[in-house]
Amino acid sequence: MDGEPKTRRRNEALMSAIRDAVRAELVEHGYADLTFEGVARRAKTSKPVLYRRYRTRAHMVVDALPNLRWEPDQIDLTASESLRDDLLNVFCAIADNFVAIGVDNYRRLVAEADDELLDLLHTQIIGLAERTVYPVLARARERGEIGGQEIARLPALSIGFLLRDLLVFTRVEVGRDAIAEILDTVYLPLIRTVSTP
Incomplete structure (x- = not known):
């Protein structure tokens, strides 16, 4: 050396x-x-x-994206008292990270990505959703907000897919109101249904 x-x-x-x-x-x-x-x-x-x-x-850009390594402990959920508030806080923070890098940058990245990189992006997005959604659902179950039935992976992580599609494939401004609408009209009714035996 x-x-x-x-x-x-x-x-x-x-x-x-x-x-x-x-x-x-x-x-x-x-x-x-x-x-x-x-x-x-x-x-x-x-x-x-x-x-x-x-x-x-x-490949270089995907490796550098901070939001794909974002951890749920980077946001304080202790003040939150509901599943809706927890999810709203987490996914607003994730959306802010995407917007900070630039949504158009993500669109161009996806357009240029090869199959291997698309698989990697998919895996990283699923990992991000798992690190954020599962702890929030566990807290909600402990509070009695949702049933005790195990929630399958697809419905549990569907909020991540919906948010990704809204961010990348539409021109909608993805702020607190848009995320709240996804939660209220799609995700929370789904989770309450599939978690009830």
Whole structure:
């Protein structure tokens, strides 16, 4: 290791710098104008370093998206007293993260993604929904808001799919009111029905 240049950073620090650079480039230039060169310059690394890690810019962007690694403990649910409020708080926070990166950036990313990357995105979105929805449903069951019947995966996670489709495939402004409408007209009636034996 003594022969390595002092400027060589450990992998974790380098990956953090790359992800920060990708997010900054997305916000500043948008997905359409994001380049390996711009990310390398901002991350203070080289294009070959990026090419070794990512096959395409779409792969690079997916790796950098913060909302796909978002954890439910990043929002305080202790003040909430209902399933509706818990879900509203969680999914408003998730929607805010998507909007901060730019909905058009996500649309362009999906359009450019190959099958492998689409599978990865799907897996990450399901993981995000599982990390957020299941703890909220467990709290609601403890409070007696929903029945004791085990809820199958598809209805439990349907809120994530509905929100994803609203964010990516429509021009609707996805704020608190839009999320509340999904909860009140689709998700909560479904969950109450499937959780009751």
